[in-house]
Amino acid sequence: MTSAVNSGPWLRRYRPAPEAAVRLLCLPHAGGSASAYHPMALALAPAADVPAAQCMGRQDRYAEPPAESVREPAERIVEAVTGDDDRPLALFGHSMGAVVAHEAAAALEAAGRVPVRLFVSGRRAPSVRRPGPALHLGSDAELLRAVRRLGGTDGQVFEDEELVRLVLPALRGDHKALETYEPRPGDRLTCPVTVLTGDADPVTPVADARAWSGHTDGPTELCVFPGGHFYLNDRPREVVDVVRRHLGL
Helix, strand or coil: CCCCEEECCCEEECCCCCCCCEEEEEECCCCCCHHHHHHHHHHHCCCEECEEECCCCCHHHCCCCCCCCCHHHHHHHHHHHHCCCCCCEEEEEECHHHHHHHHHHHHHHHCCCCCCEEEEECCCCCCCCCCCCCHHHCCHHHHHHHHHHHCCCCHHHHHCHHHHHHHHHHHHHHHHHHHCCCCCCCCCECCCEEEEEECCCCCCCHHHHHHHHHHECCCEEEEEECCCCCHHHHCHHHHHHHHHHHHCC
16 A cells, blocks of 8 residues: 655655755646655655645545636645745646646746746647537546546546546546636746657647647757657656656756
8 A cells, every 4th residue: 555644635745855955746637646656756765855746535535525626726735835845846747737737836936936847748738729528517427438548547447336436526626627727818937847748648749748838938848758648657767767857866
């Protein structure tokens, strides 16, 4: 069983590194939990402290209703991760987590704490609008089919009715947050951005990922890996190597 040190309700640390010079705040995909970043925390410690966000409606927070907007958890997570800790902070978000990470980076910059780098993975740039079904308004079956098509989740999970009932509220809430999200016009970052994506991602074409360069005045880099939406599950070492290189670890 994966164990974690709770840093309040919002953050989990699977390998605390209080002496590390830099922190990497990680934000999970829609319906995902902090434990998705357990391997990354182990790989980067003790060079980096890797807190992972635990949003409402999952794991030990199942009893709480999930957030229905992107900005609400972004702002709360920023409050939790800053506190009295003034070490340099980078952010890594996959899929929905990339959008939350972007909003968290904007909140940090507004407070005068520019992140050392933003890593966005498996998500098109906020400026790219692609019409599609409003999954949060559809049936449970439609929502689960869409999630299953993306991979990244053990197929046996979908056969466990009790588990499905537990995860559905978070999945629906997260998709509502994504599908109703509107970026602020003209909102630009100044921090450097690294974009990671799979070359066969069905929901994030490479061109859509490249468009993140229009959301910062800092430098951007695009890293394309073989694989689909959850390419990072198959290539954890390569992803960690990208993070190490950009954070100087």
